[in-house]
Amino acid sequence: MDLDLSAVRAMVAISDEGQFGLAASVLGISQQAVSKRIAKLEGQLGSQLFERRIGSIALTSHGARFLPHARTVLASADAAVAAVRESQVLRVAVHGAQIADANLMRFYLEKHPDAEIELIMMGPSKTSRDAVVDGRVDVAFAREHWGTRPLPAHVTAVPAYLDALHLLVGSGHSLAARDHVEFDDLDGVTAWVPGAGFDSEVGDFYGRLSDGCGITITTERHPGGIGFANILDRIADSTTLVTFGGEGTTTPWHPNIRRIPIVDPTPAYPMALLWREAVTGHPQLNSLIAFVTGSYNDATNSAMWIPEPDRALFTR
Numbered sequence: 289m290d291l292d293l294s295a296v297r298a299m300v301a302i303s304d305e306g307q308f309g310l311a312a313s314v315l316g317i318s319q320q321a322v323s324k325r326i327a328k329l330e331g332q333l334g335s336q337l338f339e340r341r342i343g344s345i346a347l348t349s350h351g352a353r354f355l356p357h358a359r360t361v362l363a364s365a366d367a368a369v370a371a372v373r374e375s376q377v378l379r380v381a382v383h384g385a386q387i388a389d390a391n392l393m394r395f396y397l398e399k400h401p402d403a404e405i406e407l408i409m410m411g412p413s414k415t416s417r418d419a420v421v422d423g424r425v426d427v428a429f430a431r432e433h434w435g436t437r438p439l440p441a442h443v444t445a446v447p448a449y450l451d452a453l454h455l456l457v458g459s460g461h462s463l464a465a466r467d468h469v470e471f472d473d474l475d476g477v478t479a480w481v482p483g484a485g486f487d488s489e490v491g492d493f494y495g496r497l498s499d500g501c502g503i504t505i506t507t508e509r510h511p512g513g514i515g516f517a518n519i520l521d522r523i524a525d526s527t528t529l530v531t532f533g534g535e536g537t538t539t540p541w542h543p544n545i546r547r548i549p550i551v552d553p554t555p556a557y558p559m560a561l562l563w564r565e566a567v568t569g570h571p572q573l574n575s576l577i578a579f580v581t582g583s584y585n586d587a588t589n590s591a592m593w594i595p596e597p598d599r600a601l602f603t604r
Contacts, residue, residue, distance in 0.1 A: 293365055295329040296358045298322050299337060303347060303355055304413050306509070313515050314411035316385065366424065378572035381408045381416035381428040386516055388451045388536025389416075389429035389559060396579055404572055412483040412490060417562065426567040427576065432560040433597045434489035442565040446577065447584050447602045450556035450592050451534040455479075455548040458524045464546045471553055471593060475502030480522065480529045482507050496595040497555055520545055553593040558602055 301311035302322065312319040330337055337351035347355065382389040393407055408425050410416040417430035421443060432445040439445060457463050463477075484494040485507025494505045506529075510522060517540050523531050524544035533539045533547060534557060561580045567573055589603060 289332060291332065291361070292325070292328060293362070295325040295332075296361055298325040299329055299351075300355065300358050300362060301411075302326065302338065302345060303351070305411060306413075307345065309515060309518070310411065313384070314409065314414075316409050377404045377406050378427060378567070378570055378576070379406050379408055379425040380576070381410050381419045381425040381430075383416055383429065384409055384411070386538040386540075388449065388534050391536055391538060392429070392449070392580075392583075396576065399579075400575065403575070405576070412488065413486045415488050415490065417489050420562045420564060423564065423566075426570065427561065427563040427573065429559050430562055431489040431493060431558055431598065432562065432601055433558075433595065434492050435597065436492075437489075439562070443562050444565065444568075445560040445562050445601060446581050447586070448559045448561045448580050449536065449584060450558055450588065450594065450602060451536045452588075452592065453532045453534060453550060453555045453557065455530050455550060456520065456523055456533045456539070457530045457546050457548060458526050459544040459546060460527045461530065461546075462527070463530070463548060466548055468549045468551050470551055471501050471555065474550070476504075478504045478506055478529055480506050480508075480519070480526075480531050482509065482519065485509070493557060493595060497593075500593060500595075501555075516540055553591055556592040556594055558594045558598040560601060 298311060298315060301314050302308055305311045305314060308322050308326075309319050312322045315322065326337065333350070333354070335350035335354075336348050337354060338345045339348055380393060382393055384390060390407065390409070393405075397403055397405065408416075408419065410419055410428075415430060416425070416428035417434070419425045420428035420430070421440060429448055432439060455463065455469055463469060481494055484491045484505060491507075497503065498505045510518070519531055520540060520542045523529055524542055539545075539547070561577065563573060563577075586602060589599075594602065
């Protein structure tokens with residue numbers, strides 16, 4: 289039997305993310321395409337791999353037995369590809385197609401059309417930081433600091449950018465008419481940030497933001513999934529919830545969403561460029577480091593709130 293690796297990858301993504309929609313976002317394909325791949329795989333195996341539930345899924349006993357072998361198959365396939373590409377292509381992990389790091393890399397690649405770089409889209413449960421630490425990619429855009437899991441010695445970090453956060457609120461929210469919101473005014477506001485609901489450096493950041501200004505961060509799963517468009521749909525319909533949008537992130541347009549600057553200070557997500565010691569000297573790396581460090585602007589640091597442990601890297 290010849291297994292379709294794309295179907296195996298979809299199965300693992302669904303198991304990791306807990307939803308078909310979230311797995312589709314991680315894989316960069318439609319939810320319908322994910323469903324078709326799973327149907328094909330289940331047909332090949334002659335067994336159901338998932339129990340479908342409202343808003344979530346669960347592995348069947350057959351799925352639970354298949355999963356560790358699926359991971360092994362994918363790891364071997366990825367290692368085989370990396371062995372061929374190791375001397376040629378620099379594998380760079382970013383958070384998603386709409387997030388600021390992907391936008392930065394698109395700009396870089398437009399200016400360097402001959403660069404041999406492969407962008408790897410990561411998700412909220414398996415972040416780009418995880419990928420570079422584990423050696424699945426060479427370079428990653430990610431937050432350097434994570435209190436419970438410091439970077440290992442074989443990973444180096446330089447500041448990339450501070451992504452200023454704005455509030456995104458529905459037109460019926462009490463803050464919708466404001467032209468700005470002060471940092472301390474966030475006390476008592478409830479923000480829905482489902483991507484922070486995983487054990488990750490992102491979750492750690494939003495926990496520290498909550499401690500810093502008093503905002504309540506809720507991360508519960510929602511039947512619509514946690515794709516950006518679905519998040520905006522829920523926020524647009526809510527009179528009590530807000531969420532955040534990064535200045536460098538491409539926010540889908542929505543007629544009932546209002547973007548409100550946060551000031552005095554402005555919270556910002558501290559994104560660093562991380563790379564493994566093993567790729568130091570890679571012909572593609574030095575140019576990327578030079579571009580990122582040359583583009584970093586620390587002139588606005590004094591007006592930004594970032595977690596105190598992140599400040600040392602971003603002050604120079």
